[in-house]
Amino acid sequence: MAKLNMVQAINLALDEMMAEDPSVVVLGEDVGVDGGVFRVTEGLIEKYGEARVIDTPLAESAIIGTAIGMALAGLKPVGEMQFCGFSYIMIPQLEGHGSRYRSRTHGQFHVPLVMRVPYGGGVRALEHHSESREASLGHFPGVKVVIPSGPRNARSLMRAAILDPDPVVYMEPKRSYRAFKEEVPEAPETVEIGKAQVIQEGTDVTVIAWGAMMHTTKKAVEEIRQARGASIELIDLLTISPMDTETICASVRKTGRLAVVQEAPLSFGPASEIIATVNDHALMHLEAPVKRVCGYDVVTPYFGRENLYLPTLGRARRGIEEVLDF
Amino acid sequence: MPKKELDTFRVSYLSILDEDGNVDKDLEPKLKKPELIELYRQMVWARRTDERMLKLQRQGRIGTFGPSTGQEAAQCAVAFAMKKQDWFAGAFREHGVRLLRGETLTRQLLYYNGQEEGNVNEEGANPRNLPISVIVGAQPLHAVGLAYAMRLQGEPETCAVTFMGDGATSEGDFHEAMNFAAVWNLPVLFVVQNNQWAISVPRSKQTKSATIAQKAIAYGMPGIQVDGNDALAVYVAAAEALDRGRSGEGPTLIEAVTYRLMMHTTADDQYKYRTKEEEDLWWRRDPLVRFRAYLEAKKIWSEKDQEALEEEYRVEIEKQVKAFEGMSGWKPDAPFDHVFGTRHERIEQQRREFLAEIAKEADRG
Numbered sequence A: 001m002a003k004l005n006m007v008q009a010i011n012l013a014l015d016e017m018m019a020e021d022p023s024v025v026v027l028g029e030d031v032g033v034d035g036g037v038f039r040v041t042e043g044l045i046e047k048y049g050e051a052r053v054i055d056t057p058l059a060e061s062a063i064i065g066t067a068i069g070m071a072l073a074g075l076k077p078v079g080e081m082q083f084c085g086f087s088y089i090m091i092p093q094l095e096g097h098g099s100r101y102r103s104r105t106h107g108q109f110h111v112p113l114v115m116r117v118p119y120g121g122g123v124r125a126l127e128h129h130s131e132s133r134e135a136s137l138g139h140f141p142g143v144k145v146v147i148p149s150g151p152r153n154a155r156s157l158m159r160a161a162i163l164d165p166d167p168v169v170y171m172e173p174k175r176s177y178r179a180f181k182e183e184v185p186e187a188p189e190t191v192e193i194g195k196a197q198v199i200q201e202g203t204d205v206t207v208i209a210w211g212a213m214m215h216t217t218k219k220a221v222e223e224i225r226q227a228r229g230a231s232i233e234l235i236d237l238l239t240i241s242p243m244d245t246e247t248i249c250a251s252v253r254k255t256g257r258l259a260v261v262q263e264a265p266l267s268f269g270p271a272s273e274i275i276a277t278v279n280d281h282a283l284m285h286l287e288a289p290v291k292r293v294c295g296y297d298v299v300t301p302y303f304g305r306e307n308l309y310l311p312t313l314g315r316a317r318r319g320i321e322e323v324l325d326f
Numbered sequence B: 001m002p003k004k005e006l007d008t009f010r011v012s013y014l015s016i017l018d019e020d021g022n023v024d025k026d027l028e029p030k031l032k033k034p035e036l037i038e039l040y041r042q043m044v045w046a047r048r049t050d051e052r053m054l055k056l057q058r059q060g061r062i063g064t065f066g067p068s069t070g071q072e073a074a075q076c077a078v079a080f081a082m083k084k085q086d087w088f089a090g091a092f093r094e095h096g097v098r099l100l101r102g103e104t105l106t107r108q109l110l111y112y113n114g115q116e117e118g119n120v121n122e123e124g125a126n127p128r129n130l131p132i133s134v135i136v137g138a139q140p141l142h143a144v145g146l147a148y149a150m151r152l153q154g155e156p157e158t159c160a161v162t163f164m165g166d167g168a169t170s171e172g173d174f175h176e177a178m179n180f181a182a183v184w185n186l187p188v189l190f191v192v193q194n195n196q197w198a199i200s201v202p203r204s205k206q207t208k209s210a211t212i213a214q215k216a217i218a219y220g221m222p223g224i225q226v227d228g229n230d231a232l233a234v235y236v237a238a239a240e241a242l243d244r245g246r247s248g249e250g251p252t253l254i255e256a257v258t259y260r261l262m263m264h265t266t267a268d269d270q271y272k273y274r275t276k277e278e279e280d281l282w283w284r285r286d287p288l289v290r291f292r293a294y295l296e297a298k299k300i301w302s303e304k305d306q307e308a309l310e311e312e313y314r315v316e317i318e319k320q321v322k323a324f325e326g327m328s329g330w331k332p333d334a335p336f337d338h339v340f341g342t343r344h345e346r347i348e349q350q351r352r353e354f355l356a357e358i359a360k361e362a363d364r365g
Ligand SMILES: Cc1ncc(C[n+]2csc(CCOP(=O)(O)OP(=O)(O)O)c2C)c(N)n1
Pocket: A029, A058, A060, A082, A086, A089, B093, B134, B135, B136, B137, B164, B165, B166, B167, B168, B169, B195, B197, B198, B199, B260, B264
């Protein structure tokens, strides 16, 4: 057992997969010699060489486009978009082709690639370095979108993403990269993509979050538990798409109440989808209106105002209490 | 018909002032003394403000910042050749152009302090400066659109000048911009600051082309490589390209060969991928040093002038940093004001929630 932060945990997963499977390759801007601007791919080029750890020219569309070709021919590419704000340039390739080869050929071709996308705010960075766009990326049928919340699930999700036979967008909450360490077991673990995880059982209210918001939400839940002894069921969504209907609805059927905490803008986000899913399958079990604590529908402000706009511990707490008090 | 040669091409390289400040008399532009001094002053201003911003960043007084030290000639000499009416669509490392076109240090500090207010063209700044574009390679297309609009609206002699780095030349948008500009025969000047690096990726891994300038030829427009640390060469190439544009002869690509003397941004450690020795080599080609030597050889600049200039700038920088630090009273909900040009109830409802929430946060202590 070792205590690792999220950067080290993702790095470990990449390292393990590259060691196990010579078809795994890493490509992107600055992923080689520099080890990635966040150091997630540090040391890989030394171990696996330039042919498998590729410093590409500066072109996002080409990174995913060539990764699609590599995947079609049997490699397992793990590409990097340096920041979520630059990942839109990959969308023509992702939506137009990555997501479609399987259905287009009724399964004859498929595209087992992973695109890593560091995302989210709170790191005092320049424009385009703070967005949370899991909703946009989650809107393409045929593409899986996953988001770890801590070092341990970052490692297991990365392993699952590389082993997955389809395109997986693996979004990395930058704010959590080095925020805390966690025990990561010696042996590699994997999780099932498409499954949320109940990380704390409870009976009074279900609370769902993912990515960096998981950390904020955990604290809010703990504060509420201490303040009023509420029994809160906390769910880490982990997969944005395809979303885990069963875990979400089973929990809501049990607690009758739901709050969702989302960093991304309010409209058309995963929170909306979660609520619509509950509406479809568990509406009659609700005892209170569902609350969503979200970002706002504004262009992500520069870091001078950013902290005012990110969901805070206070907002998460008030949102959950509102549901409990109804 | 047998196989035959259809075309061949040549690319030229322009250098007027060598590393020691010796000038090629035949190529020397006819700039007047006050003009030469003004150009030099602008380059020194760009350098000193850059140095100060780096210090402020290190002290935690501004956020992440990408220094432009070493690229002053490539930037200021182009801006110097531009007319006021010309548009500027830059990337993120052209402080030299921005300052020359009227932006203040104070405003740049605001930007690097994470405030959109730092993008607003204040009085004195050229209203035809577009704000910083962080998305690599995107803004050349905007320049093409600007030039098209100018021509359609009766200003065919207005040029659009766009800057990008060597890394940006790998993006599809860059190529699409050159293609459109050439097909539409527009007065666009593409300036590639080839500073040898795109973060950790060297120029040699960015493109197999021997020069970036030659990429222009494939699109049917001229391309020229210049010594980007030679302000005279950059000026001459830019002035010619702008003349061509104004007289309806279409776009030009200039590759200014220069060097990013500092880290990519303050978040970067350049010694992970390059050596101090390589930097030292380029420090010897410092564009400021050779331009000063040239002015001194012409006897229009002296040690005393330099001292006076340094003092003038020291005072001015202090003044502008103070002005920046004295600013307060930022409207927290400004982002809601500018989502759209008109108000919409769905956004306004969120604004009310936002204001209520931040009031509660304040209450909490
Ligand atoms: C589309 C896009 N991809 C990636 C980045 C991250 N990034 C910022 S600057 C940079 C390198 C740019 O190199 P170059 O164009 O040579 O300009 P320079 O930094 O040398 O001025 C990268 C990869 C970005 N800003 N935009």
